[in-house]
Amino acid sequence: MPQIVVEDLVKTYRIAERQPGLWGAFRSVLYRKYRELKALDHISFTLEPGELVGYIGPNGAGKSTTVKLLAGIMVPDSGRCEVLGRTPWKTRVDHVREIGVVFGQRTQLWWDLPVIESFDLLRDIYKISATDYIRQRDHLIDILDLTSLLDIPVRQLSLGQRMRCDLAASLLHDPSLLFLDEPTIGLDAVSKLAVRDFIKSLNQEQKKTVILTTHDMDDIEALCTRVIVIGEGKILSDGSLNDLRRQVSSERLLILDLVEDLADICDPDAEIIRREAQRIYLRFDPKKISAATLISRITAQYPVRDLFVENPPIEEIIAHLYKEDQK
Numbered sequence: 465m466p467q468i469v470v471e472d473l474v475k476t477y478r479i480a481e482r483q484p485g486l487w488g489a490f491r492s493v494l495y496r497k498y499r500e501l502k503a504l505d506h507i508s509f510t511l512e513p514g515e516l517v518g519y520i521g522p523n524g525a526g527k528s529t530t531v532k533l534l535a536g537i538m539v540p541d542s543g544r545c546e547v548l549g550r551t552p553w554k555t556r557v558d559h560v561r562e563i564g565v566v567f568g569q570r571t572q573l574w575w576d577l578p579v580i581e582s583f584d585l586l587r588d589i590y591k592i593s594a595t596d597y598i599r600q601r602d603h604l605i606d607i608l609d610l611t612s613l614l615d616i617p618v619r620q621l622s623l624g625q626r627m628r629c630d631l632a633a634s635l636l637h638d639p640s641l642l643f644l645d646e647p648t649i650g651l652d653a654v655s656k657l658a659v660r661d662f663i664k665s666l667n668q669e670q671k672k673t674v675i676l677t678t679h680d681m682d683d684i685e686a687l688c689t690r691v692i693v694i695g696e697g698k699i700l701s702d703g704s705l706n707d708l709r710r711q712v713s714s715e716r717l718l719i720l721d722l723v724e725d726l727a728d729i730c731d732p733d734a735e736i737i738r739r740e741a742q743r744i745y746l747r748f749d750p751k752k753i754s755a756a757t758l759i760s761r762i763t764a765q766y767p768v769r770d771l772f773v774e775n776p777p778i779e780e781i782i783a784h785l786y787k788e789d790q791k
Contacts, residue, residue, distance in 0.1 A: 624655030
């Protein structure tokens with residue numbers, strides 16, 4: 465049975481407009497004009513228990529609006545939405561006990577309090593029993609390496625430290641469903657890896673369902689088994705990364721490190737798309753020629769030190785989808 469059911473969900477914002485300058489400000493008081501922005505345009509999808517889904521799109525595509533609706537923070541104009549059998553905005557108190565939410569650019573911790581006191585306040589808010597709280601808190605402190613941070617006021621934490629504490633805070637009540645909105649934004653490489661490993665363990669070992677919205681395609685490739693792409697309020701694609709690639713293009717890249725600089729490399733079934741000194745990037749279609757055949761042909765004609773085959777970067781695939789949708 466799906467944990468999340470979304471059918472024909474619509475959300476429209478009414479935005480006030482005004483002309484620039486003092487006269488424009490005065491006119492807007494007397495004659496206010498509005499325009500409508502459709503953030504979600506009849507979107508539908510379902511999520512099964514234990515899925516880790518990447519929910520991606522450009523700024524203004526409707527990602528955060530979707531998360532806020534699923535979390536019960538906002539109410540849609542129309543459509544059906546059920547999370548764990550409930551309508552989120554109708555049963556908010558019961559609903560928030562079953563979900564965890566992390567917004568990368570905001571914190572649910574109290575800015576001037578030490579981290580441990582924020583945790584204690586959340587225990588009271590969620591009405592967690594003392595035994596369950598201590599067990600879950602100590603487990604999260606251990607796995608996220610928070611011991612040295614507990615007595616530090618939140619405002620004095622680095623971004624990476626705060627994000628780890630926010631992740632712990634969102635899981636103190638042991639929710640079965642986790643919404644992560646840009647959880648690695650602004651983090652350094654070490655912090656990103658730590659957060660990714662933690663999210664992966666939550667999904668694989670504890671079987672928690674996770675919805676991840678992010679602009680970091682490395683997060684998507686490292687974590688997600690399924691990707692939903694949204695653009696201008698509409699679902700553009702829903703499937704695995706491989707499905708997404710096949711939907712746009714079957715082309716792959718052959719990257720060659722040559723022994724010496726060559727004027728050119730010619731092959732009827734491959735196209736040079738970039739050169740970096742002795743490194744050459746070739747694009748080819750595996751439906752027309754296999755990677756093994758192309759490699760054999762290239763290495764028989766040119767001195768190659770090293771080579772490897774890659775799929776096109778996921779950023780290129782997503783950008784292509786957005787362009788197609790705007791035509």
